[in-house]
Amino acid sequence: CSSKYVLSQIHPMWQQPLAVPGGHCQSPIDIVVRKSVFDSALKPLATDYDPETCQQIWNNALKGGPLQDQFRLCQFHFHWGESNAWGSEHTVDRRLFPAELHLVHWNSDKYSLFEEAVSGDNGLAVIGVFLKVGKRHEGLQKLVDALPAIRHKGSVVEFTRFDPACLLPSNTEDYWTYHGSLTTPPLTESVTWIVMKQHIEVSHDQLAVFRSLLFTSAEEEVQKSMVNNFRVQQPLVRPSHTSLLG
Ligand SMILES: NS(=O)(=O)c1ccc(Cc2ccc([N+](=O)[O-])cc2)cc1
């Protein structure tokens, strides 16, 4: 996991939803609030990200919430639509948001590498934060300013001294949590999802810069806008395990 660079990634699977044969706890899902169960044992999220550029001394830790072990931040990324009408992967009572942030962590108490945790039991924890169009998000602007330098597929730009905790909502007590999967290949069912109840606001112009990114490299004849990079929702085939803290 590199936390020093902003990468323009493509996920070829976006062209068609992927089913995982035998997968019975796939993500994303619709969070049906009235079916979620309040669990007073769940604690507020505790993040301790260190914006130091050198990853080796990062103590970028996530604890608390539904987690027993310590998890380390590996990367963060976003999913968004071609318009403000849709773009998030999860929904709340079918409500769509224009975008969703994922902060991806791996269980550093149980595994020594992210790659091992990806397919391991209780290996990953992803915090999902909904984005809503409103006032400009000052913390996000540093990332938005870096995006034009990575417009094309595979481009990389140095991106240091950024504390992704600034992208979390002020209320880190209220969230839904459930056992699910990665929403892109390898779709492994190793994820404790923590979906924050409170969204963050970003401006229309900030979202427009995300939509200016491209799935294609500079050499390709036909350029394809990087939009609608979300997975279709998956059936909640297990008894509802989503519980609400706050
Ligand atoms: N959208 S999401 O479920 O939060 C998600 C989080 C992380 C990743 C990144 C990733 C996860 C695993 C692998 N892998 O095992 O080859 C490659 C990339 C992919 C997807």
Ligand SMILES: [Zn+2]
């Ligand atoms: Zn994601």
